[in-house]
Amino acid sequence: MTAQLDVLVAGAGPTGLALAAQLRAYGVDFRIVDRSLDRVRESRALAIQPRTLEALAGFGVTDELVKRGNPAVQLRMHLPGRVVQMPLFSGELMDTPYPFLLFLSQAETESVLSERLGVGGVTVERGTELVRLEAQGAYVSCRLRRQRGTEETVSARYVVGCDGAHSTVRSEAGIGFQGYAYPQTFLLADLEVDGLEPGTAHTFMTAAGMLFFFPLGAPATWRMLAMRPRGAPDAEVTLGLMQEIVDRYTGEGLRLRDPVWMTDFRLHNRGAAHYRAGPFFLAGDAAHIHSPAGAQGMNTGIQDALNLGWKLALVCRGTAPEELLETYETERVPVGRSVLRFTDRAFTIATSRNPAIRLARTQLAPRIAPLALRATGLRRRVFRMVSELDIHYRSSSVSVGSRALGSGPRAGDRLPDLPRGLQARTAGVGYHLLLTGPPHLWPDQRLAPAIGGRGDLISIHRLGAESPWPGVTQGLVRPDGYLGYVARGAQLEGLGAYLDRWLPS
Ligand SMILES: Cc1cc2nc3c(=O)[nH]c(=O)nc-3n(C[C@H](O)[C@H](O)[C@H](O)COP(=O)(O)OP(=O)(O)OC[C@H]3O[C@@H](n4cnc5c(N)ncnc54)[C@H](O)[C@@H]3O)c2cc1C
Structure with a gap:
């Protein structure tokens, strides 16, 4: 059996x-x-x-x-003759307790x-x-x-x-x-680097391609990533080969040593x-x-x-x-x-040998990117996409009440951490029902018919005047932190119908 x-x-x-x-x-x-x-034991993902x-x-x-881990907040772009520094995330992600990319x-x-x-x-x-x-x-x-x-x-x-x-x-x-495999091969090394400013990510942008250093922290201070040079398609991945690449991209200011892991890989x-x-x-x-x-x-x-x-x-x-x-x-x-x-678009821009894209990568992008990223709207969109905070399930059958209600989140959006600490309060197992407005609106006996016998799976939070979302009075947070149901008003029939549909017993 x-x-x-x-x-x-x-x-x-x-x-x-x-x-x-x-x-x-x-x-x-x-x-x-x-x-x-x-x-x-080796690190593939590092952030x-x-x-x-x-x-x-x-x-x-x-x-x-x-x-x-190591929260990095700056990216330094090294260009011939100058360095441009850009903030990573910082200041744009006000609704999360973790407004940084964590290198680990x-x-x-x-x-x-x-x-x-x-x-x-x-x-x-x-x-x-x-x-x-x-x-x-x-x-x-x-x-x-x-x-x-x-x-x-x-x-x-x-x-x-x-x-x-x-x-x-x-x-x-x-x-x-x-799908498809990309033709390029990449080289990776976790190692120590002398001459590189610590605590920030670095990219060296040249016509040949891009070279990256990320502040990994452990088991080595840096993760180096570069495209394999065309002239060395089969060369063994050694410290010497990596140093050669670094010299070619950066001049001779950086010294590599003490590699913990070196490898090459293809991408798909x-x-x-x-x-x-x-x-x-x-x-x-x-x-x-x-x-x-x-x-x-x-x-x-x-x-x-x-x-x-x-x-x-x-x-x-x-x-x-x-x-x-x-x-x-x-x-x-x-x-x-x-x-x-x-990732395909970003990869193509970083690696293409097409003369127009090379020009854009080495001459235009470094000049335009910092200016463009100063435009708050664009910067916010880019950072929120990369940070994965703007993933939503608004068109899912399990998101109900998805039309905009006030300026607050919609059904299918992740629960923002506003007011600060809200995510921690709703992190426990099960669903979390957020109720805003005067607490006397939501006595237990009014809630009971909608909640029914599901009390062990639904925690109730009366936020009172704390709600930062005008217009939204009821929000049901799914166990993965996304809003399943949102509504305004004090009527609970909609909530009851939602629970009957998705949590019937
Ligand atoms: C060089 C490099 C850098 C990367 N950098 C990043 C990064 O910075 N950020 C990021 O988010 N991602 C990054 N990634 C991608 C990341 O490493 C992967 O997306 C991640 O490992 C996927 O995790 P997984 O658990 O889905 O699969 P895997 O990590 O591949 O785990 C699959 C597991 O399944 C086991 N397994 C396989 N077949 C069977 C079987 N038949 N029975 C039982 N067990 C089985 C394997 O032993 C393995 O332990 C990077 C990848 C590479 C190669």
Whole structure:
């Protein structure tokens, strides 16, 4: 007799770990397996966006991430004969507790998530590969193979592929992964650099391409990233090769030393045709891979997981309808596609050899970018997109009341941290109902018919005169921090109807 699980999570990279944290918080019966014996020790992703820090705060890991990381607020663009300094995010993100890009190695991010799971009693089953899936009625039969060769079959209602770019779940579910590989090869090194101003990100822009240094902090002070020179297509990645590139781009002022990790890699731009096929779901790199431009990959994966986890949990508990799961694909596919488009454009501008784009990159962009970014509206739009704070689900079937109400957020928007501390107050498990205006408007007996027997899943917050959103009096915050329902007025029938639809029992 095989054990029957609610959810099997394949892959314990950042996406799988974030999903496991949410499933754990809701008491779902799940297992998480990873074919590798150990966590990855090198850092691939090196930056965490403000929205990811917000989204992870509810699991008690964000403070630790911030403690271990390095918040960078400046970017220095080095041009022939001059340096232009630009602020990163600072001052534009007033509605988040984390108005900065946090540089932290992916290995550290995974370590913090794993430690948290360990405290919650979750064990990642390492050295355990998912090899085969077969839908059988209401369950999926999942074949697991251990490193020492033994096999086990488990039965799960749902299987989530957080198993990276070469996803087994994706291929077993027959989901296509369309896209292309970029022709360029990139070189990466985590190392020490003498002669570089600390605490800020640096980019050297030349006709040959761009060279980046990011303030990683640990296990080395800097992450260097550059395109492999055309004349050295197969040369071994050595400190000498990296130094040659740096000299070519910067003159001879910088000295590289003490590399911790050096590698080369190719990049792809690919997206899964669907994020769901029946009981199979895809999240993270299994669903989308792209260039690291804008530091979006790991962040998008973690947010996929946090969009999906609570939905799976409520459906498995029998408190939400199966239809809720459809909104994972309708909400996250557009986000994934927009990341693929944005990173492709940024990548093309950074690497193209087209003479017009080269001229724009080396001569025009450095002059125009600081001026353009002084225009507050444009700067705000760029920073909010990169920080992932402007992701919204306004057209989702689970967002109700999405027409603009006053100047406040709409249904489908993330809950801003205004007044300061609001996100922390609504970070606990379940939904949070925000009620504004005089507290006497909202006595328990008026709320009872709308809330019904769902009290354990809905926390009520009477904000009184604290509301910064004129016109909005009721806001129901979903477990992932987005507003599901907003309304004005004191009538509660709309709220009751919303809950009957999406949280019927
Ligand atoms: C050089 C580089 C720099 C990057 N920089 C950034 C950045 O600054 N910011 C950013 O957001 N992103 C960045 N990324 C992207 C980021 O590293 C990935 O998006 C992220 O690792 C995806 O996480 P994941 O959990 O979805 O997949 P992965 O990290 O690939 O994890 C998948 C896991 O699944 C396991 N697995 C695979 N198959 C199976 C199976 N059949 N059974 C069981 N387990 C399986 C693997 O062992 C692995 O542990 C960068 C990537 C690269 C290469």
